[in-house]
Structure formats: structure tokens, C-alpha cells
Amino acid sequence: MKAGLKLFNNKKLTKNKEIISYKKPKYVYIPLVNQNDTNITPLVKKGDFVKVGSIVGKRKGNLRIPIHSSVSGKVIDFVEKPYLNGQMVKCIQIENDFEETKEKREVKKLHQYTKEEFVHQLKSCGVIGMGGNGFPTYVKYDQDIPLHTLIVNATECEPYITADYVLMMNHIEEILDTMDAIMEINHLDEVILAIKKSNQKLWKMIHNYIGTYLKIKVVFVSDKYGIGWERALVQEAKHVTYDKYPLEKGIVVNNVSTIYAIYQALKYGNALTERIVTFTGEMLKEPQNVVVKVGTPVSEVIESIGGYKRNNDIRFVAGGPMMGHTLPNDELVVSPNLNCVLVLKDWKKVEERPCIRCGKCVSVCPAKLCPVLIKDYQKNKRRLGELKPEKCVECGLCDYICPAGIPLREIIHSVKEGLK
Amino acid sequence: MKQFHVYQGTQIKDSNTSSKMMYHLVLSLLPIILFAWYQRGIVPYMEERTDIIGLFYPLLFLLLPSLITYLMEVLFHIHHPHPFKDAFFNYGFVIGLFLGLILPFQTPVVILIIASLFSSLIGKLIFGGFGCNIFNPALIGYLFVLMSYGAVMSVDVVSSATPLTNFKNLGGIGNYHNLVEPYGNLWNFFFGTIPGTLGETSGLLCILAYFYLCIKKVIKWKIPLIYVGTVFGMTFLIGGYQNLDIWFPIFQVLSGGLLFGAVFMATDPVTSPTTPIGQILYALFLGILTVFFRFGTSYPEGVMFSILIMNLFVFILDQVGSKSRFNFTHAIIPFFLAWTLILGLGVYFGLNVGKEKTDSNFHIISKEKNQNEFSYIVEQKGYAGNIKARIVIQNYSVSSFEVLEQNESYYKRVEKADYIEKLLENQKHLEQVDTISGATKTSTALKNMLIHTLEDYEKEVHS
Ligand code: SF4
Ligand code: SF4
Numbered sequence: 001m002k003a004g005l006k007l008f009n010n011k012k013l014t015k016n017k018e019i020i021s022y023k024k025p026k027y028v029y030i031p032l033v034n035q036n037d038t039n040i041t042p043l044v045k046k047g048d049f050v051k052v053g054s055i056v057g058k059r060k061g062n063l064r065i066p067i068h069s070s071v072s073g074k075v076i077d078f079v080e081k082p083y084l085n086g087q088m089v090k091c092i093q094i095e096n097d098f099e100e101t102k103e104k105r106e107v108k109k110l111h112q113y114t115k116e117e118f119v120h121q122l123k124s125c126g127v128i129g130m131g132g133n134g135f136p137t138y139v140k141y142d143q144d145i146p147l148h149t150l151i152v153n154a155t156e157c158e159p160y161i162t163a164d165y166v167l168m169m170n171h172i173e174e175i176l177d178t179m180d181a182i183m184e185i186n187h188l189d190e191v192i193l194a195i196k197k198s199n200q201k202l203w204k205m206i207h208n209y210i211g212t213y214l215k216i217k218v219v220f221v222s223d224k225y226g227i228g229w230e231r232a233l234v235q236e237a238k239h240v241t242y243d244k245y246p247l248e249k250g251i252v253v254n255n256v257s258t259i260y261a262i263y264q265a266l267k268y269g270n271a272l273t274e275r276i277v278t279f280t281g282e283m284l285k286e287p288q289n290v291v292v293k294v295g296t297p298v299s300e301v302i303e304s305i306g307g308y309k310r311n312n313d314i315r316f317v318a319g320g321p322m323m324g325h326t327l328p329n330d331e332l333v334v335s336p337n338l339n340c341v342l343v344l345k346d347w348k349k350v351e352e353r354p355c356i357r358c359g360k361c362v363s364v365c366p367a368k369l370c371p372v373l374i375k376d377y378q379k380n381k382r383r384l385g386e387l388k389p390e391k392c393v394e395c396g397l398c399d400y401i402c403p404a405g406i407p408l409r410e411i412i413h414s415v416k417e418g419l420k
Numbered sequence: 421m422k423q424f425h426v427y428q429g430t431q432i433k434d435s436n437t438s439s440k441m442m443y444h445l446v447l448s449l450l451p452i453i454l455f456a457w458y459q460r461g462i463v464p465y466m467e468e469r470t471d472i473i474g475l476f477y478p479l480l481f482l483l484l485p486s487l488i489t490y491l492m493e494v495l496f497h498i499h500h501p502h503p504f505k506d507a508f509f510n511y512g513f514v515i516g517l518f519l520g521l522i523l524p525f526q527t528p529v530v531i532l533i534i535a536s537l538f539s540s541l542i543g544k545l546i547f548g549g550f551g552c553n554i555f556n557p558a559l560i561g562y563l564f565v566l567m568s569y570g571a572v573m574s575v576d577v578v579s580s581a582t583p584l585t586n587f588k589n590l591g592g593i594g595n596y597h598n599l600v601e602p603y604g605n606l607w608n609f610f611f612g613t614i615p616g617t618l619g620e621t622s623g624l625l626c627i628l629a630y631f632y633l634c635i636k637k638v639i640k641w642k643i644p645l646i647y648v649g650t651v652f653g654m655t656f657l658i659g660g661y662q663n664l665d666i667w668f669p670i671f672q673v674l675s676g677g678l679l680f681g682a683v684f685m686a687t688d689p690v691t692s693p694t695t696p697i698g699q700i701l702y703a704l705f706l707g708i709l710t711v712f713f714r715f716g717t718s719y720p721e722g723v724m725f726s727i728l729i730m731n732l733f734v735f736i737l738d739q740v741g742s743k744s745r746f747n748f749t750h751a752i753i754p755f756f757l758a759w760t761l762i763l764g765l766g767v768y769f770g771l772n773v774g775k776e777k778t779d780s781n782f783h784i785i786s787k788e789k790n791q792n793e794f795s796y797i798v799e800q801k802g803y804a805g806n807i808k809a810r811i812v813i814q815n816y817s818v819s820s821f822e823v824l825e826q827n828e829s830y831y832k833r834v835e836k837a838d839y840i841e842k843l844l845e846n847q848k849h850l851e852q853v854d855t856i857s858g859a860t861k862t863s864t865a866l867k868n869m870l871i872h873t874l875e876d877y878e879k880e881v882h883s
Contacts, residue, residue, distance in 0.1 A: 321431040354551035359694035
């Protein structure tokens with residue numbers, strides 16, 4: 001696997017710190033969005049009382065994933081807040097009564113779920129991909145194709161982010177147990193935990209526990225950025241290539257934080273209402289991993305961990321430095337797929353110059369695309385058919401590497417949109 | 421509410437920008453420039469072979485075209501807010517610098533100026549400027565010079581024959597004795613004390629520059645490696661058929677500006693493929709073409725031509741390269757073609773080149789053996805009709821060389837220069853004897869006549 005690139009990862013800012021929590025926001029703003037789709041029916045109205053885990057909205061269309069309240073209290077308003085992609089989305093504002101009254105769901109012992117119950121539990125608890133895409137997880141298991149392998153992605157490629165890492169350091173037993181249970185429930189042959197080669201500390205820790213789970217295999221993958229992307233990961237961990245989704249080949253890929261959410265759902269009937277978010281970057285006084293409730297205003301969390309080093313000349317990024325988006329303010333609220341809030345020094349962006357055709361964008365692309373050619377042939381439909389811009393995973397490596405400062409990901413994204 | 425700037429793209433960036441890459445490129449050229457200056461300016465000055473202008477002339481020879489191509493670029497950007505800056509960062513002066521490095525050092529200043537203008541205008545700006553040109557601009561200038569002043573340049577102006585012109589003049593494949601020895605040994609090729617253009621002579625400096633540029637991730641590293649590798653492999657094969665040792669492929673790699681061309685000209689980012697497979701194919705075909713030019717045509721300096729020709733195919737190679745990223749079968753045919761050509765041409769030239777050792781312009785009319793004295797009557801085509809001469813050789817040494825018939829227009833000049841005496845004096849290293857300007861054809865014919873006769877003599881004595 002040649003694609004991908006080693007990046008300076010800067011994870012040390014938060015890696016070895018204790019996880020802290022910020023779970024007492026006065027208001028939460030539950031974003032009505034899933035996978036960039038804002039077509040969500042709100043199921044509550046102003047004045048309704050909700051509990052932690054109550055369903056407050058449901059996505060329309062095929063993937064009818066529910067959205068839950070993360071606090072108990074009263075619905076007081078519907079307001080617009082920025083989502084992690086910069087878009088404004090409708091949010092349900094709920095006033096926290098700090099009672100933490102919980103919506104009860106039936107639960108069983110982990111290994112005793114049937115496949116149908118398992119899928120149902122995942123769906124009703126709103127478990128979605130937490131590595132950034134937000135794809136409803138139950139769909140991956142609710143398949144006609146026989147599944148045989150689960151790959152748990154613990155590679156956490158993005159520089160700066162350590163949310164998955166600290167999660168594993170603290171909850172490895174639960175995670176391994178859940179993996180084992182998923183295997184049994186779905187009659188899988190193989191479960192793979194994929195971690196990065198260089199992550200020796202993690203491996204040492206896992207090593208102490210893995211002995212009891214004979215069927216779980218740990219696979220070390222290359223340290224390059226880009227490997228965490230499904231296709232590259234499946235290729236490296238399983239030596240399998242596929243056309244559109246790994247499911248075609250009977251492979252499920254889940255992020256480790258998603259596995260932990262599955263654990264919460266199966267064991268306690270907890271909906272996905274909290275997660276660990278890495279708050280990091282040179283411009284934060286005290287970078288930290290923080291457990292936060294979905295819907296918490298990010299500015300409050302930042303305030304609570306010490307605030308910014310300075311209030312201007314900073315960049316505010318929702319997500320990691322590669323895949324994340326810069327936002328014009330810090331009004332962002334936590335969504336289940338927000339893994340990082342990164343605050344960096346403001347910069348003078350590399351001036352855009354003519355493409356020198358150095359080919360670097362081609363050699364780094366983990367999707368095996370030729371970004372420079374897609375840029376050249378933007379208008380040529382026939383040629384685009386061969387260049388397959390739709391395969392772009394928007395990892396940003398081409399942008400990162402381009403010496404001419406050309407916004408390649410943006411260009412490819414718009415070409416992709418244009419083809420639809 | 422706080423206000424932050426919003427940026428597109430990634431929030432961290434590789435530190436290599438195009439302007440940094442340009443600095444690295446120029447930096448890697450610096451030792452080559454300094455070495456050229458030392459060889460062509462400082463040494464002659466120290467030995468009092470030249471004056472103060474001659475001392476600085478090599479630098480002027482590089483600066484002048486750089487300045488011209490830079491200014492052309494400025495003019496091109498004149499409507500931009502920062503024309504000077506843009507021209508600088510669009511590699512404006514680099515074209516001229518390369519041009520100076522690849523043109524024969526004796527190129528008259530006027531031609532140098534015209535070539536620079538040509539490079540800039542036809543090579544680059546006409547296509548829409550930086551990043552849009554199909555051909556390597558410096559090579560366009562080079563081609564222009566060769567096309568319009570070819571005759572002047574390649575024979576008269578180059579006062580001492582480069583190893584490859586020498587290789588060509590031999591007509592056959594040659595041997596260590598007549599290919600390498602005239603210049604000492606292969607180390608001289610490696611260090612660069614052989615004749616050639618300013619840039620191309622030192623193999624060592626080119627290789628060092630290659631490593632530097634690879635480490636700094638400035639060039640497409642595959643191209644020089646595979647290009648030179650292909651030439652090496654093919655000439656190794658050819659040499660093998662001709663019972664020539666490993667020195668032959670090494671000689672081929674170290675001469676004709678191959679290393680300079682491979683490292684600097686073939687990797688020009690704008691005019692080379694962007695896809696890895698495209699780059700590999702590009703380099704393989706460059707090697708094939710270069711070998712073809714050297715062995716199959718009368719152009720000794722095939723490197724620059726090969727690059728220009730392959731420039732034309734870049735977009736096709738990129739097409740193959742981009743498709744075969746998803747499905748390698750798209751690249752099978754081109755690779756198959758490349759391998760076939762490499763082997764086929766290698767074997768073909770290996771079997772055939774040496775066979776036509778005789779120069780078709782040369783005829784032995786009669787030879788007489790008298791104990792160990794050979795007396796030849798020979799004929800060689802000159803400028804106007806044939807020149808006929810009697811050559812007597814005794815104990816490996818030419819004892820007399822007498823022209824019997826000739827019809828040459830400028831024969832006076834030959835006589836005036838005592839050319840025949842000169843040839844006789846230097847009969848052990850005839851390759852190094854200069855021709856006479858103004859009577860090039862005639863003097864070359866005389867020289868070749870002697871070389872061919874000596875070859876025949878050697879054959880006779882050995883058998
Ligand atoms: S990395 Fe940038 S400059 Fe290089 S080929 Fe790609 S688009 Fe062009
Ligand atoms: S083209 Fe897409 S997948 Fe390839 S490097 Fe760029 S953003 Fe990543």
C-alpha cells in the first residue's frame with residue numbers, strides 16, 4: 001500500500017492526559033441532522049418534557065434513525081446552530097433539569113441478544129458511525145449478504161485527535177467484550193482490531209487483556225495517514241478489495257468509539273447521547289479529552305477547560321486538521337460524529353499558484369485518484385468517467401501536499417457534485 | 421461573538437511549496453554552475469589562455485539567457501499586480517539558466533539571445549504560460565538553435581569533438597581505445613573533465629544533485645533512475661554482443677549529457693507525466709529513444725530530442741497511468757511494447773551496428789604489401805567530389821600521406837594550416853585533431869581517410 005503519507009501527528013498534546021467530563025450544560029441544542037441530511041422530523045414540541053435518551057426526532061427516508069435527547073428537561077425552542085460542516089442546522093433547545101432521568105430500555109446480557117434484537121437495539125439507540133461520517137450502524141448488520149468479518153478501526157489517522165486512543169486506554173475490556181459479543185450474535189468468523197504499528201503503548205495495554213479473547217485478532221497497520229479510510233484499511237488488514245462498500249464482501253468496519261456506543265446500547269440500553277471529544281490545538285490553554293453530551297455548546301466546554309490562549313488570530317476547526325472544517329465562530333454544538341475541536345494559530349494560507357504538475361497529489365491519494373487530472377478535465381465528461389472522482393473520500397491529502405496551494409479537495413468535491 | 425477566518429482545504433500543509441521547490445532546484449544546480457565556471461573560466465584564466473572577459477564569460481553565458489527569459493515572463497505578466505514576483509515564482513529565469521547549460525558553450529551571443537527569446541515565447545508563453553506548455557521550453561530553444569544553426573554549431577563551433585560525436589564519426593561501435601582513451605579514462609567522464617556543454621560534463625555532480633532533489637522531494641525520482649537504467653541495460657546488451665566490457669554502457673551513460681538530461685530536463689514537472697505508471701513508461705521510452713538516436717541515426721545527442729518527443733506523449737501516458745491505477749490491465753500493452761523494444765533494439769543494434777564498420781564514403785582502391793610496409797591508394801568523399809590519396813604505413817606508423825587528386829574549393833586553407841602534417845604528427849590520437857573552420861568537410865574527410873586506412877591496416881596486421 002503505497003498511498004497515504006506520514007504526517008506530523010501532534011497527538012502528544014492530549015494523549016497522556018486523564019479524560020475529564022463536562023456533563024452539566026444548562027441548555028443543550030440537539031442538532032437535527034444525520035450524515036449531512038437535515039431531513040429530520042422533530043417528534044417533540046415546545047414545552048414537552050424529555051428524558052435522557054428520549055426520541056426527539058427521526059430521519060426521513062430509508063434510514064429512519066432516531067435522534068435522542070441527551071439531558072432530561074423541557075423543550076424550550078427550536079434554533080439554528082452551526083453543524084460541523086459549517087452548515088446551519090435546526091436544533092432542539094432543551095433546558096437541563098439536572099435530574100438525569102433516563103428513558104428505560106430493555107436490556108439483556110451482552111451475548112444473549114439475537115441478531116434481530118441486536119439490530120433493533122442499535123437502531124433504537126441511534127448508534128451511528130462516530131469516526132466522522134455518521135452512517136447509521138444498524139444498517140451494516142441488517143444485511144442479506146452473510147457477514148463474516150468485523151474490522152474495528154482504531155487507527156485514528158487524523159493528527160491531533162486522541163479520543164479513540166483514550167477511550168481504549170480506559171475501556172478496553174468493554175470494547176473487547178462487545179467485539180466478542182458482536183461476533184457471536186452475528187456468527188462472524190473473524191474479528192480484527194486494527195491499530196497503528198507505532199502505537200506500542202496501546203498494544204502493550206491490549207496485550208494484557210487479549211488473552212481471554214482467543215478469536216480477536218490484532219492487526220498492525222501502517223502509520224500513514226489515509227490508512228484509516230475503510231478501503232485502505234480493509235486492503236491492509238484483510239487484503240481484500242471491493243467496489244463500493246466492504247459489505248459486498250461480507251466485511252463490516254466499525255470505529256472503536258462506535259463499538260463503545262454499541263456496548264452502551266446493549267448493556268444499559270443507553271442511546272448515543274455522549275461521546276469523547278478531543279479539544280486540542282496550540283491555541284487552547286489546556287488541551288483535553290472531554291466527555292460531553294450531544295448538543296453541548298462547544299464554547300462552554302472550551303471555557304470550562306481554561307479557554308483560548310488568545311481571542312483573535314486563531315483558527316477554529318470542527319474535526320481534525322485534515323478532514324475538519326474551519327468555522328467562522330465557536331457556536332458549534334456537539335454532534336455524535338464530532339471527534340475533535342481544534343484551535344490553531346491563524347495562518348497565511350499558501351498562495352495559490354499555477355499547477356506545476358509535480359504529481360504529488362497523485363502519489364498520495366489513498367483512493368488511487370489523479371486529482372491533478374480531475375482538475376484538468378473538469379469539463380470533460382468522458383474523461384471524468386475514467387478518472388472516477390466519485391471515489392474521492394475527501395481525506396484532504398492532495399490538498400495537504402500540493403506545493404501550488406490548489407484547493408484540490410474542493411475542486412474534486414464540486415466535480416463530484418456536478419456529476420450527480 | 422468571536423469571529424474567525426474561514427479557510428478551505430486542510431488546516432495543516434506540507435512545507436514544500438512551489439517556490440521552495442524552485443530554490444532547491446537552483447541550489448542543486450549551483451555546484452554544476454560553479455564547476456563549469458572553474459573549468460571554462462577560471463582554469464583558462466589561470467593558465468593565461470584567456471582575458472578577464474573570458475574569466476567571467478561562462479557566468480555571463482548563463483546569466484544572459486536567464487535574464488532574458490525572466491524579462492519575457494515579466495512582460496507576459498505585466499497586467500498582473502506583481503509581474504516581477506509572478507515571473508520569478510513561475511520559474512521565469514530557470515528556463516534561461518537551463519538553456520545556457522545545455523547549449524554548446526561556443527554558441528555565439530546573438531544566437532544565445534535569439535534562442536532565449538524563442539524558448540520563452542514559443543516554448544512557454546504561447547501555450548499560456550507556466551504550467552500549460554507541452555514541451556520543455558529550454559529544449560525548444562535548443563531545438564531552434566540546432567535546426568537553424570545546426571551545421572554551424574555541431575561541427576565548426578564545437579572545437580573539440582565531444583565523446584559522442586566522436587563515437588558517431590567512427591561509423592562503427594568503436595572500442596575503448598578510440599572511445600575513452602582520447603579523454604583519459606572513465607573517471608574523467610565521471611568527474612567531468614571531458615568536452616561538452618556547461619551543464620552536462622560532470623556525472624558526479626549530476627548524481628549528487630539527483631540525490632539532493634530526491635531527498636527534498638523536488639523531482640519525480642523514478643524518471644532519471646529508470647531512464648538511465650534503460651540506457652545502461654540496452655547498451656550493456658549491445659556491448660555484450662560486440663564483446664565490449666562493462667565500460668561501454670558506463671561510457672554511454674556518462675556521455676552525451678544523459679545524466680544532466682535525465683536529472684534536470686526529463687523531470688521538468690510541467691512536461692512530464694503526473695501518474696507513477698505514466699512516469700515509468702515515459703522513462704522507459706526515453707531510454708529506448710535515446711539508444712535509438714545514438715545507434716540508429718546520425719544524431720549523436722539523442723537525449724534532448726528524446727525528451728522533446730516524449731513530451732508529446734505525456735498526456736497519453738497520463739491517460740494510461742490514471743486508468744491503470746484502478747486496473748493494471750490498461751498498462752500491459754504499453755509495458756509489453758517497451759520491453760519488446762528494449763530487447764528487440766538491444767539485440768538488433770548488438771548484432772548489426774559493428775557490421776557496417778566501413779564508411780560508405782571511403783574506398784580502398786588498392787593496397788600493396790611490401791614486407792612490413794603497406795602502401796594504400798584510397799578515396800574519400802570530400803566537399804566537392806572525391807579526394808584520392810596515397811598512404812604508406814610502416815610498423816604502425818604512417819610514413820607518408822600524399823593527396824593525389826582533389827577538387828576541393830577550400831583546399832588552400834587546408835594547405836595553409838599544414839593540416840596533413842598535423843594529422844601525421846597526431847596520428848596516435850586523431851580523434852582529437854580539430855577540423856579547420858572554413859574547410860570543415862575537407863579536413864574531416866582527410867582525417868577520416870587516415871583513420872579508416874589505419875583501421876584497415878590494423879586488421880591486416882592482425883590477420
Ligand atoms: S500536487 Fe498540486 S501542483 Fe502538484 S500536480 Fe497536483 S495539483 Fe499540480
Ligand atoms: S482526491 Fe480525495 S481521496 Fe484522493 S487525496 Fe484528494 S481528498 Fe483524498
